Amino acid sequence: MTPFSHPEFDGHEEIAFCNDTESGLKAIIAIHNTNRGPALGGCRMWPYESDDEALTDALRLSRGMTYKSALAGLDMGGGKSVIIGDAKTMKSEALFRAMGRFVDSLGGRYSIAEDVGISVADVQTMAQETEFVAGTPERGAGDPSPSTAYGVYMGIRAAVAQRLNRASVSGITVAVQGLGSVGWNLCKYLADDGAKLIVTDIDQVAVARAVKSFGAVAVAPDAIYGVEADVFAPCALGAVINDETLKVLQTPIVAGSSNNQLAEPRHGTELHKRGILYAPDYVINAGGVINISHEGPAYDQERAFAHVAKIHDTLTEIFKRSAASGVPTFQAADRLAEERFQRVSLASSAA
Ligand SMILES: NC(=O)c1ccc[n+]([C@@H]2O[C@H](COP(=O)([O-])OP(=O)(O)OC[C@H]3O[C@@H](n4cnc5c(N)ncnc54)[C@H](O)[C@@H]3O)[C@@H](O)[C@H]2O)c1
Structure with a gap:
């Protein structure tokens, strides 16, 4: 070692x-x-x-x-x-x-x-x-999943505006993979805002609940990658963008909470080449850590969620930089993060 x-x-x-x-x-x-x-x-x-x-x-x-905190705008x-x-x-x-x-x-x-x-x-x-x-x-912020889901919802809105030129998710179809803590809360935000849902989970009870609560259309776990929808929102597993799923994926947007969605960096480059807008996972799923950064005796949920909502603007900046430079979004995100934490370094060494 x-x-x-x-x-x-x-x-x-x-x-x-x-x-x-x-x-x-x-x-x-x-x-x-x-x-x-x-x-x-x-x-x-x-x-x-x-x-x-x-x-x-x-x-x-x-x-x-370090990259996640920098793009979440945290002093951490x-x-x-x-x-x-x-x-x-x-x-x-x-x-x-x-x-x-x-x-x-x-x-x-x-x-x-x-x-x-x-x-x-x-x-x-x-x-x-x-x-x-x-x-x-004891520290006030509690379960991070609802704030993570809210951040993903705001991120999907940013992606829909950028890629589909739509001001809201109303009438947009989102394919949600995984109806656990984050996926379920995400479905709520999307359904409340008029989105149509296609859902899957290996837990059939959760699937039946989503069909009943949100009027969602259920598909088998393996079928979710190839459905016709506007957004694919992975909220279950990592490495879901890989050689196999890229053969069937047809949504113009990939935006969900899962960590490490790209099996390898080249899969992010492939999404970019095909014109599929990818919301980098560590940017869109930062809501939980943002919420935690607000915890303490003066925890204020409204303030914390207003901070989480800024994921929308951060992603918009990444999408615009990617479009202007031709660099895939996952690389544009890394460059922006480096500017944010390295710039602090230069400023403090000059002081
Ligand atoms: N909870 C958070 O605040 C948070 C924050 C950042 C990232 N994430 C990531 O988001 C993802 C979801 O997190 P969570 O907290 O909701 O987890 P969870 O365990 O509550 O939910 C995951 C769901 O995915 C389902 N699932 C498992 N394998 C599946 C498959 N093959 N096909 C379809 N569904 C499948 C499970 O049955 C479960 O319902 C994870 O990748 C996690 O690392 C979560």
Whole structure:
């Protein structure tokens, strides 16, 4: 394991390792960039096959948080942590308290939240040892899914305006893949605004509920990629834009909440070549982290959601830059993010 020459190192500011023999905690905290403010990012618990695999995940994910926070307009940097271990068998109070002390040892340069394998309850245990936690009910913001869904709804509106020259989603058909926490709330926003819905899920109860509640048309999980619609909104899985789905995809817009929608960057380039407008995943799904950034004793949902709504303008800027430069939207988003967090860096070094 060679941190500085690691292929994903990318100028990380700090990488901290913890080996707590008493609790069995083996963890890594990676802080990519704090030019915009202290780092915020979730904690993943996963049975990594090697230390190197754990480090790779921490480095990639923390870099991603720098870009996400910059485009979400947050005064926060990018960080992420990983606990090496099986979330099904290795959780204990001692382990999470040790993780809390590890986070605390960084003095606020990194705040921790839940992610894959880590529940709100686990973060609450960590909070017994550190104040640098986010996303727990005590802090006011609560479940991030409704705000994520609201951000996706605003992002779809921006995409529809750009690609279809339509001022609203009324009369637009949206194919929603996944009717979980985000997908369900997204359907509500869209249906309330007059959109027609085509839906799928592997959970048939959720599908039946959507048909009843929103007058949605249901299709089988594999059929969603090829339906005739204006927008494909992936809200279930990653890597859904791939060689196979591109053979059947016919919507002019792809805009949904799933993380890592492009199986590979070349699939984003392919969407661009075909004139399919792609709303970069980490921009359109930032509503949850924006909402969390407002938490605290003075949490005000109206203010937080007004901030989430700005995803519309950020995406519009990305779409316009992409159209003007001929660069695919996912690359235009990265360039804009870099301007935002690197510009802060230049300003602070000149001061
Ligand atoms: N919850 C948030 O605030 C948030 C924030 C950012 C990104 N995301 C991403 O958005 C996506 C959805 O998140 P969520 O919190 O709603 O998750 P969730 O687990 O509540 O919902 C996912 C839904 O997808 C369905 N599903 C699984 N496999 C499927 C398949 N093959 N075809 C159709 N449906 C399938 C599940 O049955 C479930 O109903 C995830 O990729 C998540 O990483 C969520």
